[in-house]
Amino acid sequence: MEKIAKIIFENIVSGQIERNLGAKLLETLKNESVSLNENEVRSNSYENMAIVGMSAKLPKANSLDEFWDNLRHGVDCISDFPETRQMDVERLIQYTYMKDKEITYSAGGYLDEIDKFDYKFFNISPKEASLMDPVQRLFLQTAWNTLEDAGYGGEKLTGSRTGLYVGYSGWPMYGQFVSHVEPASFEISVMGNISAIISKRLPQLLNFRGPSMLIDTACSSSLVALHLATQSIRTGECDQALVGGIRILLMPVDRIISYGIESQKQSKAKAFDESADGTVLSEGIAAILIKPLSKAIKEGDHIYAVIKGSAINQDGKSIGITTPNVAAQEDVILRAWKDAEIDPQTISYIEAMGTATKIGDPIEIDAIQKAFRRYTDKKQFCAIGSLKTSIGHTDSAAGIVAIIKAALALKHKEIPPMVHFERPNRNINFDQSPVYINDKLQKWVSEDSPRRCGVSSFGFSGTNCHVVLEEAPEAAFVQERAAVEPQIFTLSAKSEGSLLRLIERYTEFITNNIDLDLADVCYTANTGRGHYQHRLAIIFEDRNDFMQKLDLAARVPFQQINEPGMGILDEMCKLYTKGAEVDWEKLYEGKKRMKVRLPLYCFENQRCWIQNSDLNNSKVTKPKDILKEITFNF
Template sequence: MLTLRSGIISNKRNAPEIKYRRGAYLNRIDLFDAEFFNITPAEARCMDPLQRIFLEVSWEALEDAGYAEKELNGSRTGVYVGDTDADYLKLIQEMEPYALPGNTISIVASRLAYILNLASGSHLIDTACSASLAAVHHAIKGLITGDCEMALAGGLNLTLFPIDEGLADIGIASTDYKARTFDADANGTVWGEGFCTVVLKKLKNAKRDRDHIYAVIKGSAMNSDGKSNGITAPSARAQSELIQAAWRNAGIPLETMTYLEAHGTGTRLGDPIEMQGITGAIRSSTDHQQFCALGAVKTNIGHLDTAAGLAGFMKTVLALKHQAIPATLHFHDPNPHIDFMNSPVFVNTELMPWTTSNGVPRRAGVSAFGLAGTNCHVVLEEYQGDAPSAAGIPEGPEISILTLSAKSRGSFDALLERFILYLPDTPYTLRDICITSNTGRGHYAYRLAVAAASLDELLGKLLLLRDTADSDRASLKKAGIHYAYLEQRKNRSYNAKPNTDLNRLLDEYATGSEIQWEDWYGKHQGRRVPIPVYPFSGKRHWINYIPEQETVSVPQQPAVRNMDDCFYSLQWVPKELDAAKAAALPAGQAWLLFTDDTGVGVFLFDQMKQAGLRPVLVEAGDSFTKMQEDSYKLCPETPGHFEQLIVAVTDGGHQPIGGVVHLWTCTEIRSGMRNPLMLRESQIRGAESLLYLLKGFKAQNIAFPHEIRAVSNYAHLVTPEDGYLS
């Protein structure tokens, strides 16, 4: 999700005001599913969000292509990333062991190769605004030369410190935060954040491997401006030569291009020069006028800097797929320095069908120009593959098996919901959807196997599972719905054959077997098709940054006795856990878990569930609400809500509460009391909420729990090297 934000922050220490520029910024870049990637919270906290988000986006791209971690392991897959400097290291005040790899920019590409065990090279490319499209160009060369058999090309951009640097004053940034590319009122660009990743293969190999193909890259080229009016000034000559070189490389006539995704920054200097280069390139091939639509994604999402080229590339690929050209925004009156009437191109200002004549495939060019003079152009063509053959596939109704899996309950529920929304409108067959999910996804602790003969039947069974309580899901096996949670992963393989009993196969999967699906499908493997990707369960991982305090001059005092010597000091000593006491906890009794935002409460909930206890999650909210079985929200400032909670959980006092674990003061922020409002909120969520809870027990005449544990963090140093508790 993109949002436009701006503001001014006044520093209380007589420093000048800091003005932040408006832009298209991503929400919640602090969230990351570290557990999914087997990364510890300590390491995740030290990782630049560029690395974290790129991991998740690349994983989604690979899943969309139908490739699972198992199939990628050891493969000759290259990683090519367009990126530049990272700023997260500026927030790390004390160097930690994970900080160096977490903030070394070249590791953005290498970390993905490390996690997936990819055997080809990892490349970081920095050509400024053309970096991500240059990554595509280098990935193409890697595929052609045999450096890799599959490639990921990516671009990423974050602005952690979006300070207004006065770029509007020199014509680079728009004064009203709108990119008016090729318009008479164009006055600069607007900045944005984004992550893009595409999966590339040779066309013949993609067909051989039954891949889903969005579009075909026909050719590409890169060049440099050389000597121009200034090191950052664009060159119309170089841009014209670039476009001609890319289409020569593609081996197809330039006049067959019917859409061009321009670099299109919307600057007074750049737009006329780019149009001069475009016109010069096309005029070398044809004199036809206004036959090619022109667009710029920067008018929609802003200038993504090093990710900008790939953003335009992906927009064009989707336009080819949907056979429609999106509108370019904020174009009203043509730039007076551009002669559109006698130009081969026209600015497309509304969504229009993409049609061609004489059976020529839809073709497009994508341009990206770097601030330092490195330019790139890629030629795209729609994919016109043959329809999949049904020869050899059994006629009539066929029972298929769909498997869904996730590492956490939250991700599993979200994945289930994604499939429920996906199935009603999918153009793909039940068989291909199931094959892709079974062979192109990972299989984890939360597992579902469903047998169905049609898409409608499959949708109905997924809805049935969603609406069935956990305690009743075991009874769904008779309907061909096998759901399970594996407390411990079983290293067990099951070689299924085409004639394997269906119920046996469902049960083997649900109980943890690694199914050899290729053997079960035999020679009818089907196609990889786009299906919902894994929904990550993001948790906050961010460095604990403490702003510098104003230096205060303290008069020198005569040496006196250290007052610390007059008091007892707190000393921590290790102690073994009392396993016998933990084992003696009464099963069935409710335990109230006032859950935190660091994940401790959710972890305890899962552990207590596995131990046969009855944990009840209680979250802070605005009103008293029962979210689901054993999950509530209440307002910490309302004493009556605590009474309602106690009545609901104890069934009016008939069922005892075994204990309370209060985690509301566990936070991701080291100090949450930097002003009176934050101090007051901490008091409400801390001591006052516990007081209201005890008053609730008293008011309802219900015995107090045997144990009440109040847990907080950042309270004491345990050992000097440990730092703060987290």
């Protein structure tokens, strides 16, 4: 439309179109454009959403592959607090009321490290990075990885109507420590410790123009964020949206915070089990990228799963302010099914909240049973599980991490086991229930309908959310098999070290995925990644040629690699490696190619933490107490 308007305007100026006629043409064009936009919004309002990108950093899992491998093998990811992180905590403890007390740490689901960040990649000074809350740093890198996983890395979405919805329920503890440990730096630390800025960092980098916001409904924050993002796309506020959740435990000391009606005697979350005694603390950073399903299919996106529908509601008045409400939970599930327009009998798995408490577990099962009983009397046809038993409770990130688990299960057509289940809660009669505990890895079989599942998240704020997922269409994108012809493959990074690590990752990746269409690999790498200072371009004829040249690039200094090329392709690669901006999309015009999952950028993370000579030497004079004891019981 813009090009047509420009042509009309230029012809009016040159006198080739009479001014009044030109004005009428422009007005007509404007009205047509508005009509098209309204039709697009109307179309989106009934559309399913596709999950096209995902990334997560979780206990004992720094990648989706590691996460899925842990799930399917029933790995218990609960552990003691890492010794490598204890020193930082013990130094900060000197600024709290616990400075003279013996410190013990809660067992939980912990990340190996939270103090590292590639500040150079994001053009942030080391000083500013050290003053930033780890939450901001870690989410920025996870969000970037999510865009790359979807094939929309680099500047591919720059200036687009991309929304950003983040579930986060923390408070600025790190910023408070900065104010006491490095008071002279407090002023420049403010933006790095205001929670709302979490949802501003990526839009600032990539000029996103869609809605951007932080959602806090406690445990249901990130699933509510997904629901709101879906609605935003349907109403035309954004074209696609990145949705995430964050949970970091800066001070996992027993006296500071505890979860559950009782302390976890066994340090295990045993959802729906008779011996359940509360959940376990956990950390996690996760994000997904969603867009309308029809656009994902048209644009050749890799689709993990389809979001069929969702709903949110509120407990309202209940026995206690944090006590779950069975009627509200039933209602939100029914509303999600209605929004998804599916037969509830086709739901064959539910990823439950699984509070692992004597009260919460029976209430959740009762709500699910009542919802199903409105449609069927069938028994034990729907498996149920809870991620908490594997990695603990990631709080505000729990919903989006559960979505990732469910999407991976749909993708692999397997239902992973729920661990630590031995004997059912005496107040739950699974024999007469539509649901059954899935305590072993099983193939996910579905004969008469696509595989479908539900994901629940109930916040102790009273805000509930349920989402219905469906497996990706089998033939989501009909592509052309590339003719036997030379291919160009490009890689780049902001440092030589990162580039070498990327080469290693690609070598392993190509070796382990023999069925990959290498034309799709090149298309995704060339068009779906950023292009930085350190560059590599490879022209190859077949798989063996590609592997040999990758191996050569890993062993020989880049300056010494210069094999004879192939005419125009050779010239294009030479210009690219010298820093030229190449529009790789034009190389694939008229070709139907598919985005595929590829290795992600290798960040060169360096330590970024509060610096103070007294703090580092554990010599602190007159510190102010900035923590008070907080206990949540639910």
